[in-house]
Amino acid sequence: xxxxxxxxxxxxxxxxxxxxxxxxxxxxxxxxxxxxxxxxxxxxxxxxxxxxxxxxxxxxxxxxxxxxxxxxxxxxxxxxxxxxxxxxxxxxxxxxxxxxxxxxxxxxxxxxxxxxxxxxxxxxxxxxxxxxxxxxxxxxxxxxxxxxxxxxxxxxxxxxxxxxxxxxxxxxxxxxxxxxxxxxxxxxxxxxxxxxxxxxxxxxxxxxxxxxxxxxxxxxxxxxxxxxxxxxxxxxxxxxxxxxxxxxxxxxxxxxxxxxxxxxxxxxxxxxxxxxxxxxxxxxxxxxxxxxxxxxxxxxxxxxxxxxxxxxxxxxxxxxxxxxxxxxxxxxxxxx
Amino acid sequence: xxxxxxxxxxxxxxxxxxxxxxxxxxxxxxxxxxxxxxxxxxxxxxxxxxxxxxxxxxxxxxxxxxxxxxxxxxxxxxxxxxxxxxxxxxxxxxxxxxxxxxxxxxxxxxxxxxxxxxxxxxxxxxxxxxxxxxxxxxxxxxxxxxxxxxxxxxxxxxxxxxxxxxxxxxxxxxxxxxxxxxxxxxxxxxxxxxxxxxxxxxxxxxxxxxxxxxxxxxxxxxxxxxxxxxxxxxxxxxxxxxxxxxxxxxxxxxxxxxxxxxxxxxxxxxxxxxxxxxxxxxxxxxxxxxxxxxxxxxxxxxxxxxxxxxxxxxxxxxxxxxxxxxxxxxxxxxxx
DNA sequence: CTGAAAGCGCTTACAG
DNA sequence: CTGAAAGCGCTTACAG
Numbered sequence: 078x079x080x081x082x083x084x085x086x087x088x089x090x091x092x093x094x095x096x097x098x099x100x101x102x103x104x105x106x107x108x109x110x111x112x113x114x115x116x117x118x119x120x121x122x123x124x125x126x127x128x129x130x131x132x133x134x135x136x137x138x139x140x141x142x143x144x145x146x147x148x149x150x151x152x153x154x155x156x157x158x159x160x161x162x163x164x165x166x167x168x169x170x171x172x173x174x175x176x177x178x179x180x181x182x183x184x185x186x187x188x189x190x191x192x193x194x195x196x197x198x199x200x201x202x203x204x205x206x207x208x209x210x211x212x213x214x215x216x217x218x219x220x221x222x223x224x225x226x227x228x229x230x231x232x233x234x235x236x237x238x239x240x241x242x243x244x245x246x247x248x249x250x251x252x253x254x255x256x257x258x259x260x261x262x263x264x265x266x267x268x269x270x271x272x273x274x275x276x277x278x279x280x281x282x283x284x285x286x287x288x289x290x291x292x293x294x295x296x297x298x299x300x301x302x303x304x305x306x307x308x309x310x311x312x313x314x315x316x317x318x319x320x321x322x323x324x325x326x327x328x329x330x331x332x333x334x335x336x337x338x339x340x341x342x343x344x345x346x347x348x349x350x351x352x353x354x355x356x357x358x359x360x361x362x363x364x365x366x367x368x369x370x371x372x373x374x375x376x377x378x379x380x381x382x383x384x385x386x387x388x389x390x391x392x393x394x395x396x397x398x399x400x401x402x403x404x405x406x407x408x409x410x411x412x413x
Numbered sequence: 414x415x416x417x418x419x420x421x422x423x424x425x426x427x428x429x430x431x432x433x434x435x436x437x438x439x440x441x442x443x444x445x446x447x448x449x450x451x452x453x454x455x456x457x458x459x460x461x462x463x464x465x466x467x468x469x470x471x472x473x474x475x476x477x478x479x480x481x482x483x484x485x486x487x488x489x490x491x492x493x494x495x496x497x498x499x500x501x502x503x504x505x506x507x508x509x510x511x512x513x514x515x516x517x518x519x520x521x522x523x524x525x526x527x528x529x530x531x532x533x534x535x536x537x538x539x540x541x542x543x544x545x546x547x548x549x550x551x552x553x554x555x556x557x558x559x560x561x562x563x564x565x566x567x568x569x570x571x572x573x574x575x576x577x578x579x580x581x582x583x584x585x586x587x588x589x590x591x592x593x594x595x596x597x598x599x600x601x602x603x604x605x606x607x608x609x610x611x612x613x614x615x616x617x618x619x620x621x622x623x624x625x626x627x628x629x630x631x632x633x634x635x636x637x638x639x640x641x642x643x644x645x646x647x648x649x650x651x652x653x654x655x656x657x658x659x660x661x662x663x664x665x666x667x668x669x670x671x672x673x674x675x676x677x678x679x680x681x682x683x684x685x686x687x688x689x690x691x692x693x694x695x696x697x698x699x700x701x702x703x704x705x706x707x708x709x710x711x712x713x714x715x716x717x718x719x720x721x722x723x724x725x726x727x728x729x730x731x732x733x734x735x736x737x738x739x740x741x742x743x744x745x746x747x748x749x
Numbered sequence: 750c751t752g753a754a755a756g757c758g759c760t761t762a763c764a765g
Numbered sequence: 766c767t768g769a770a771a772g773c774g775c776t777t778a779c780a781g
Binding site: 443465467470 | 750757759
């Protein structure tokens with residue numbers, strides 16, 4: 078029902094090959110012919126069928142990008158950064174909403190194979206054997222974003238340098254004069270990296286490590302609130318002389334603040350509080366939260382760049398990338 | 414490089430047609446043949462090429478869904494609702510991130526045409542002539558979500574019944590004893606509907622309409638905060654005896670609360686405040702905001718259902734749908 | 750229950 | 766500068 082390349086060809090008395098050539102921007106075409114073809118395209122309202130093109134060319138210019146949880150604005154900003162760079166290079170992003178399910182990821186990879194995506198940016202919560210095998214089998218260039226694959230997998234990644242970021246945050250708190258600094262642990266892989274940095278810092282500086290981990294998910298606000306709340310409660314019980322708390326995410330920090338509020342303690346007067354990830358609303362005056370910021374868009378962009386380098390054969394095995402972080406100082410932390 | 418249907422056919426000594434039939438779940442196939450084919454598929458690690466399938470079948474089972482702003486969790490929840498229903502019916506969603514740009518929408522529609530999407534769920538901020546024309550031309554079934562197209566366009570939509578929702582919120586505030594209720598206007602199409610309902614309510618009840626509109630965008634928190642802040646300021650200046658404020662979104666309500674806080678006024682003691690949209694963080698104890706809730710996932714689901722009805726020819730011109738809202742009562746509003 | 754053939758709408762060597 | 770032909774990897778009447 079819709080016009081094809083042959084219709085256009087017939088309409089202006091050239092061959093389909095010629096129409097295809099002007100469509101693809103070949104330069105060795107007489108201006109006159111090109112003009113006739115463009116006119117016909119206009120007249121017939123011809124739009125090339127991309128499914129046909131994808132089949133005959135051997136690429137689709139489609140990149141799959143997984144989003145762990147579409148409702149979480151954190152990942153979305155990440156995605157937006159990747160999308161921008163990819164579109165500038167003529168690729169389309171195909172989003173896969175994982176809803177934090179590993180099955181969904183596997184079926185997304187299957188789909189990627191069926192649709193012959195040119196590349197993949199993935200953010201798996203866990204690197205299972207099954208996942209690694211599937212990745213092998215589908216023969217699609219892949220880059221990991223914000224999740225670190227096992228060394229042996231050969232999958233390159235882009236992540237923040239969480240270790241160094243935590244060191245910087247701890248140094249900042251130390252420099253304010255705090256020596257009794259507690260840490261609320263995020264129960265994920267990234268959380269472990271952060272906890273390790275925290276403990277290393279404490280050891281090096283000879284101060285007591287007081288990290289508390291509550292095994293409740295911390296990705297949704299209400300759960301994170303509960304998690305941070307209970308962690309703060311335990312910190313006050315176990316280490317009553319604590320003067321500063323570094324929570325591994327802003328969400329956890331907010332949960333901690335809820336507890337402090339109920340306990341009648343004031344932030345920052347009675348307790349300095351810092352978080353991480355720079356969630357938008359934590360800049361509101363009620364929180365005014367000091368936080369470790371991760372530059373989300375930049376990460377997405379970097380992952381996309383790395384993937385393009387592989388796809389377009391500029392690199393086969395790019396170096397992993399650890400992006401820097403920065404501390405946003407606000408009012409929730411003050412001198413001891 | 415990757416196995417094709419012919420490879421599979423050759424491998425087990427049948428024709429490509431037969432392999433295709435078992436792939437597509439035809440039942441008139443001998444069990445023995447089917448078993449051989451499945452075995453071969455396994456052996457050769459064959460995955461059907463979807464671009465080829467899309468070309469020969471006349472559909473793609475791809476649905477385009479636009480997201481006005483990927484960083485806004487509001488829309489994302491909408492999308493998640495639609496995605497669920499669509500996937501259950503064997504369709505894949507192709508997301509388009511519009512970043513609130515009408516050009517991006519136009520180019521997404523162009524892409525939809527090229528990729529031969531089977532259907533489209535769109536959320537345009539404005540219904541321009543150009544948009545309507547493009548929609549006509551691409552010949553793809555379309556449903557509007559949370560935006561109301563002009564009657565004449567023939568595009569069906571799913572939206573909330575904002576008018577009725579506002580009436581209910583105003584009734585709720587009235588029933589608390591408030592008669593001096595101000596309204597902070599959202600500067601968008603939806604905002605106009607809400608303002609109209611507000612004014613109608615005031616007229617019917619014979620109370621003074623005190624709606625304030627600041628022409629600053631209100632979709633991002635920092636802008637909305639500024640908008641609500643200034644609106645609240647003006648309300649106190651122009652109508653100092655106001656006892657309750659209904660802001661057209663939670664973001665605006667938060668902005669208003671920032672001003673009240675600075676002005677030394679306490680919520681809800683000195684001023685009752687209500688919002689709309691039920692943003693996650695407004696349930697925190699610092700805000701504890703009463704709000705008009707919109708049931709986001711349900712809207713997405715309903716739009717997807719409507720689209721499927723059209724695509725699968727159960728309906729050609731479905732009725733527009735106005736979904737109900739509900740009021741979530743929290744601590745920010747009290748008896749006068 | 751199965752196969753041969755034509756077709757979906759493009760692209761791309763190959764020739765001229 | 767342009768055309769005829771083959772091919773991309775499937776699906777689907779048509780026949781038997």
